[in-house]
Amino acid sequence: MSATLRKNFVFDAIVVSHLEEIARIEGLSLTKAINNMIEQRYEEIAKQKRLEAFESLILSIQQGERNPFLDQFAPDDNKVIQKVKAMME
DSSP: OOOOOOOOOOOOHHHHHHHHHHHHHHTOOHHHHHHHHHHHHHHHHHHHHHHHHHHHHHHHHHTTOOOTTGGGSOTTOSOHHHHHHHHHO
16 A cells, blocks of 8 residues: 655755665655665564563563463473464465
């Protein structure tokens, strides 16, 4: 799905020249270059959020807090990750 964002963005001249150079080097339009940079940054943010959620889960397990999700698995089950992947498919 594609949408059009109609806003006025004001960049410094040096930023514009950098953007034009990036687009030229990568053989992209300015729109596509900006799109790629936004998506790349958003992927980094999403990855960081997932890592924080995972770290929070691990911390709660280490602190001995009850975790309803993990309660469905046997305590000595060493294939939890594979089972979770199977649930997601």
